[in-house]
Amino acid sequence: MIVVVTAVCLIVLDVVTKMLAVAKLSGRGPVEIIPGALDLRLTRNSGAAFSLAGGATVFLSLVALAVVVVVGLTARRLASTGWAFVFGAMVGGAVGNLIDRIFRAPGPLRGHVVDFVHIHHWPIFNLADSAIVCGGVLAVVLSLLGIGLDGSRLTGDQPSAARPGTPGAPAGSGAAAVSAASGAAAGPPAVSAGAPAVSGLPGGGAAPSGTGAAAGQPRPDDPRQPSDPSRPGGQ
Numbered sequence: 403m404i405v406v407v408t409a410v411c412l413i414v415l416d417v418v419t420k421m422l423a424v425a426k427l428s429g430r431g432p433v434e435i436i437p438g439a440l441d442l443r444l445t446r447n448s449g450a451a452f453s454l455a456g457g458a459t460v461f462l463s464l465v466a467l468a469v470v471v472v473v474g475l476t477a478r479r480l481a482s483t484g485w486a487f488v489f490g491a492m493v494g495g496a497v498g499n500l501i502d503r504i505f506r507a508p509g510p511l512r513g514h515v516v517d518f519v520h521i522h523h524w525p526i527f528n529l530a531d532s533a534i535v536c537g538g539v540l541a542v543v544l545s546l547l548g549i550g551l552d553g554s555r556l557t558g559d560q561p562s563a564a565r566p567g568t569p570g571a572p573a574g575s576g577a578a579a580v581s582a583a584s585g586a587a588a589g590p591p592a593v594s595a596g597a598p599a600v601s602g603l604p605g606g607g608a609a610p611s612g613t614g615a616a617a618g619q620p621r622p623d624d625p626r627q628p629s630d631p632s633r634p635g636g637q
Contacts, residue, residue, distance in 0.1 A: 405477045408490025409497065416498035416529040423518035423528075438522065445526050446514035459503055463511040466500040469493075482553040484544045491537030498530030 427433065427444035434441045448459050473489050473496075480486050499515050506513035517526040548556040 404483060404486035405473075405480065405490040405493065408487055409493040412491065412494025412529070412533045413498050413501070416494070416533070417501065419529050420502070420516040420518070423516055427518060432520065440522070441520050442518050443520050443526065445517045447517045447526075448512075448514045459512045459514070463500060463503045466496045466503070469496045470500070476551070480551055482544070482549055482551055484540065484549060485551050488537045488541045488544065491533045491540070495530040495532075495534035495537065498528075498533070 423442070423444055427442060430444075432441040432443040470493055473493050477486070477489050480489065502515040503513040504510050506516070508514070515528065515530075517528045517531070519528060519532075520526045550556045
């Protein structure tokens, strides 16, 4: 509906302003609106928008018809308000100039388009040309914002759900499980090669906490200690 309303409003405005331009500006010189910047002057354009491709009227008329058909077929699946305005502006501008090419002299599909708005240092144009350009600019903006024809945002790869062991996983979820599993597989931590062995234990191993004698003190039943002469059986 937005496409149709936008296109119809632009077509009506374009036709009315062209009729007024022909009625009021024919046989007159430029009418200044903003001195040195904007004036109104009536011209007839056989080319495309902004007086481009002059003399290719028939070809441009056929292109305009094709654009209207393509937009009409595509507009049925539009769900984006912004793109609806884009298509409405394109259709309105194309049909507005196509009306001139069909009904104005010198003949059907060869008619010259009425242009009358002149911004200094810029080609003369009309409302239909402006609608086409504004629609194109809006289409570029929507594309840069990643908004699709259905209204959804066209982003890149969506981030996958964080899994244990993958970057971005919450702390304490997969990381703790992986740490515990690796610790169980590797066994108890090895004693550093540079750590001094506790004397008095076979092989120099460390005594369990709370069960062995203090470091440097021999155990009474250690067979490696010299016999006490005062004890029975001593040598």
